[in-house]
Amino acid sequence: DAGITQSPRHKVTETGTPVTLRCHQTENHRYMYWYRQDPGHGLRLIHYSYGVKDTDKGEVSDGYSVSRSKTEDFLLTLESATSSQTSVYFCASLGPQQETQYFGPGTRLLVL
Amino acid sequence: GIQVEQSPPDLILQEGANSTLRCNFSDSVNNLQWFHQNPWGQLINLFYIPSGTKQNGRLSATTVATERYSLLYISSSQTTDSGVYFCAVDLTTSGTYKYIFGTGTRLKVLA
Numbered sequence: 001d002a003g004i005t006q007s008p009r010h011k012v013t014e015t016g017t018p019v020t021l022r023c024h025q026t027e028n029h030r031y032m033y034w035y036r037q038d039p040g041h042g043l044r045l046i047h048y049s050y051g052v053k054d055t056d057k058g059e060v061s062d063g064y065s066v067s068r069s070k071t072e073d074f075l076l077t078l079e080s081a082t083s084s085q086t087s088v089y090f091c092a093s094l095g096p097q098q099e100t101q102y103f104g105p106g107t108r109l110l111v112l
Numbered sequence: 113g114i115q116v117e118q119s120p121p122d123l124i125l126q127e128g129a130n131s132t133l134r135c136n137f138s139d140s141v142n143n144l145q146w147f148h149q150n151p152w153g154q155l156i157n158l159f160y161i162p163s164g165t166k167q168n169g170r171l172s173a174t175t176v177a178t179e180r181y182s183l184l185y186i187s188s189s190q191t192t193d194s195g196v197y198f199c200a201v202d203l204t205t206s207g208t209y210k211y212i213f214g215t216g217t218r219l220k221v222l223a
Contacts, residue, residue, distance in 0.1 A: 031209050042198060042215040050208070058210070090155065098209055101145060101200070103155035 003027060004104040006091050012110045019078040021107050023091030031094035032074040033101070034058075034066060036087040043090065049074055081111045114138055114203050118214035125189050125221050133184040133217045135199035141177050143202040143209065146184050149216075150195045158184070158197075189221045 003026040013019050023032065031050055035043040035058075045058030047066040055066050063085060067075045078085055091104040115138040125131055135144075146158040159166050159173040161182065166173050170189075175182040186193055196216040202209055 033211070035213075040215065043200075043213040045211060045213075048210060056208070056210070059212070088153070092155075094209055099143070099145075099160035100157045101147075101211070102157065103147075106153050 004091060004093055004102055006089075006104040006107050008107060009105065010108045012112065013081050014112050015082060016080050019081050019109065019111075021076045021089055021091075021109070023074045023076070023104055025072055025074075025093045025102075027093065027095075027102075028071055029093035029095060029102075030071070031098070032068065033092040033094075034064075034074065034076045035090045035092065036060065036085075037090060037106075038087050046076065046089075078109075081109075083111050085109065086111045114201075114212055116199065116201055116212050116214040118197075118199060118217050120217060121215070123217060123219045125219065127189060127191060127221055127223050129189050129221075130185070130187045131189060131219070133186070133197050133219075135182040135184070135201075135214055137180050137182075137199075137201050137203065139180070139203045141175065141180070141201055141203060143211075144175055144182055145200045145211070146173055146182070147198045147200065148193075148195050149198065155198075186219075189219075191221045191223050194219055194221050 033048045034046040049055045049068045089107045092101045117136045163177045170187045172185045198216045200211040200213045
């Protein structure tokens with residue numbers, strides 16, 4: 001267990017508002033990821049980071065931005081939330097051998 | 113684009129039965145992992161297996177990279193094996209560790 005926490009765990013927000021989700025890991029892992037999980041789609045990569053201030057887009061990055069100012073924190077921002085962004089968001093980090101991804105508990109987001 | 117397909121999509125077993133889950137991918141594998149998502153949503157890594165065979169208790173996995181598939185075997189299934197099983201692949205050769213997940217196999221084990 002890599003000690004990954006996510007906050008908040010649940011959030012309800014309104015369309016058009018900005019939302020920031022936080023992922024925190026205590027293992028000094030270099031690579032971190034944000035995924036969303038929706039029925040019928042499995043997990044889809046939103047953005048990932050390969051070091052402090054180093055990020056890249058995943059397959060569903062539109063409407064999302066990320067920041068990584070410290071190794072332990074990876075923030076996901078929905079710039080202007082839409083109902084299509086209602087989902088469960090998972091953060092993960094990749095272990096030091098680049099073999100095993102460790103996942104946080106998830107954040108359930110509802111955009112009304 | 114890159115395709116990762118899992119089969120079957122759904123599986124129902126009686127406790128004690130064995131099962132095989134399959135993951136097909138459309139390009140050469142750099143990394144491949146199997147995960148279990150339990151009914152409470154927690155995702156747990158089962159295997160890192162870009163090639164070859166590994167075993168961990170009642171679970172084992174085999175990846176035949178040249179034929180672009182991986183298999184997850186569950187023997188003597190238990191109700192705690194219920195949940196969704198995902199494979200995830202990194203198909204890039206540049207070491208970006210950027211993973212694509214399959215859509216999963218939902219397993220239900222009946223007591």
